[in-house]
Amino acid sequence: MSLLFEEIDSQASPLGEISLRRRRIPALGDRDIYEVKLGEEFLMSSMFVEAEEALSTLGLAQVQGDRLEVVVGGLGLGYTAVAALKDERISELLVVEALETVIGWHKGELVPLGKTLNADSRNRYVHGSFFDLATAPATGFDPDRAGKQFDAILLDIDHSPTEYLNASNASFYTTENLALMAQQLKPNGVFAMWSQNLPEEHFEALLKTVFETVESHVVSFYNPFQSEESTNSVYVCVKGEE
Structure with missing residues (x-):
């Protein structure tokens, strides 16, 4: 094992070989950097x-009420889920993840935020396809309570609404399937989604066919590899009162 690089785990998955790595870059200071790769692609x-944190803070800022029940689609390194749990109004957080390996990294605390998530009784991991569960409202996201509705659904899986982690995910981004997911939101519930790209007008128009209000936020952050600001975006949508 190198002091500057370690492959912590690598396993086969339905999407290909997925690996968890830890590295240090001396020029960036005294800290461990965790990375996830799927095949040769950095995820x-x-x-x-x-x-990823703004997905939670921006999305939950639009949610009204207390004792919130929230779904996070995509566990990743856990940043969206941990940011959501900082909202004291949350009473239950379901984190839906298709890759059992990724859930195992958190349960085994191979990633730094696993300990935080495991220690919070509000958090529950759900092994399953977000997209399959999202489009089946009769059963829904909670394996213990069919048809349950939530205050917010926060999604961070695909790279963007037009660039997919898996080609089969493309079918989710339609009025019909977004509307099926919206059935799992309470009145005035919020759907928020991360994208690596700037807001896309055609996707905003699609969201408006399902949700009462749609706002897009650009999130800027410093990229030391490019020595400049980079941007991602977060779409925040509010369901009507019905």
């Missing part, structure tokens, strides 16, 4: 988490 890095 996420603990260097760039501002937008």
Whole structure:
């Protein structure tokens, strides 16, 4: 094992080989950087988490009430889930993750935020496809309570509404399937989604076919590899009162 690099785990998955790595870059200071790769593609890095955290803070800022029940689609390195749990109004958080390996990294505390998530009794991991559960409102996200509705659904899985982690995810981004997911939101519930790209007008128009209000937020953060600001975006949508 190198002091500057370690592959913590690598396992086969339905999407290909997925690996968890830890590295240090001396020029960036005394800290461990965690990375997830799927095959040769980098999926996420603990260097760039501002937008993943903003997905929770921006989305939950639009949710009314207390004792909130929230779904996070995509566990990753845990930053969206941990940011959500900082909202004291949350009474239950379901984190839906298709890859059992990723859940195992958190349960086994191979990633730094696993300990935080495991220690919070409000948090529950759900092993399953977000997209399959989202489009089946009769059963829904909670395996213990069919048809349950939530105050917010926060999604961070695909790279963008037009660039998919898995080609089969493309079918989710339609009025019909977004509306099926929206059935799992309470009146005035919120759907928020992360994208690596700037807001896309055609996707905003699609969201408006389902949700009463749609807002797009650009999240900027410093990228030391490019020595400049980078941007992601977060879409925040509010369901009507019905």
